Amino acid sequence: MTFVQLIDCKTNRFDEMNRLMDTWVEQTKGKRTATHSVIGKDRSDASHFIEIVEFPSYEEAMRNSNLPETDRIFQEMVALCDEMPTFTDLDVVRDEQLYEATARRFFEELSAKGDTPTFNDVLIEDYHDHDPANPQDNIGLDAIRREVEMWRGGFDFSFTIEDQLAQGDLVCTRWTWNGLHKGDFMGIEATGKKVSMTGCTIQRCTPDGKIAEGWWQYDRLGLMEQLGALDELQQ
Numbered sequence: 001m002t003f004v005q006l007i008d009c010k011t012n013r014f015d016e017m018n019r020l021m022d023t024w025v026e027q028t029k030g031k032r033t034a035t036h037s038v039i040g041k042d043r044s045d046a047s048h049f050i051e052i053v054e055f056p057s058y059e060e061a062m063r064n065s066n067l068p069e070t071d072r073i074f075q076e077m078v079a080l081c082d083e084m085p086t087f088t089d090l091d092v093v094r095d096e097q098l099y100e101a102t103a104r105r106f107f108e109e110l111s112a113k114g115d116t117p118t119f120n121d122v123l124i125e126d127y128h129d130h131d132p133a134n135p136q137d138n139i140g141l142d143a144i145r146r147e148v149e150m151w152r153g154g155f156d157f158s159f160t161i162e163d164q165l166a167q168g169d170l171v172c173t174r175w176t177w178n179g180l181h182k183g184d185f186m187g188i189e190a191t192g193k194k195v196s197m198t199g200c201t202i203q204r205c206t207p208d209g210k211i212a213e214g215w216w217q218y219d220r221l222g223l224m225e226q227l228g229a230l231d232e233l234q235q
Contacts (some may be wrong), residue, residue: 002092003058007051009077009085014041016051017080024073031067033060043115053159056181058091061094076148099205100164106211107159116149123211153187155195162198172202177218188227197228 004155011017025032034053042048054130055061064070078084103124109117119127119141129138138144151157157179165172176198181191199218224230 001057003055003061004090004092005053005055006090007085009046009048009049009051009087010082011049011080012047012082013045013080017049017077020073020080021050024069027069031069033064051063055091058089061089081114086112096137096164096235098209099165099169099171102205102209102211103164103173103201103203104161107154107173107175110151111158112161116145116152119144121210124206127211128213130213132217141148145174150185154163154181154183154188154190155179156182156212167188169205169207170202171205172200174200185227186229188224188229191227193226195223197223 034055036054037051039049039051044052053061055064106119108120109119110123123141123144126140127144129144131138134147138147142153157177160176160178161173163174163177176196178194178196181188181193181195183190197219199216201217202215204213206212221230
């Protein structure tokens with residue numbers, strides 16, 4: 001179970017404490033077990049700071065605490081505080097990965113039945129789409145809707161999300177696409193073939209959770225081969 005520790009302290013020497021934390025990070029490189037750390041400053045009290053540290057488990061947190069470097073740095077940190085810091089230990093019982101959920105909802109809307117989605121709830125107005133198969137990037141909701149209409153006109157399709165990784169404001173989604181070729185696609189008339197391809201999409205999100213930019217990598221050549229578009233070139 002993921003474990004989070006809250007460290008609540010007051011200090012008027014935060015710059016010194018920040019340098020102390022940099023020293024601890026350097027000294028424990030390859031040994032520390034924390035996966036994520038965030039420090040926040042109280043907007044109503046400039047001397048009040050809270051650090052949120054995430055670990056894979058309580059046991060890993062204890063391993064981190066028992067490092068000799070951790071104990072030494074802690075004593076120096078206490079000396080920089082106006083009063084003794086307090087610690088709150090939390091077992092995580094709910095963890096919403098909001099950016100990952102937005103990316104997943106985007107893929108669901110792409111393949112939803114019915115009219116072309118507006119994407120207003122998942123994309124910003126000037127969304128920037130990078131697709132190496134297109135001579136120019138698609139910028140703006142109208143442009144991405146036209147791109148989606150081209151694909152939806154040629155195929156009935158769905159996405160299967162295989163993996164998702166998030167770091168900062170970026171989400172990487174590895175997916176499998178399955179489609180039925182029902183209509184014209186890039187000059188290729190409907191074949192009725194069932195086709196598939198794999199790919200990855202990296203998306204950058206805004207603080208309010210919408211997607212601002214996307215980079216696509218997928219096996220378009222393999223798709224064209226399945227549609228028979230390469231047969232004439234091979235003859």
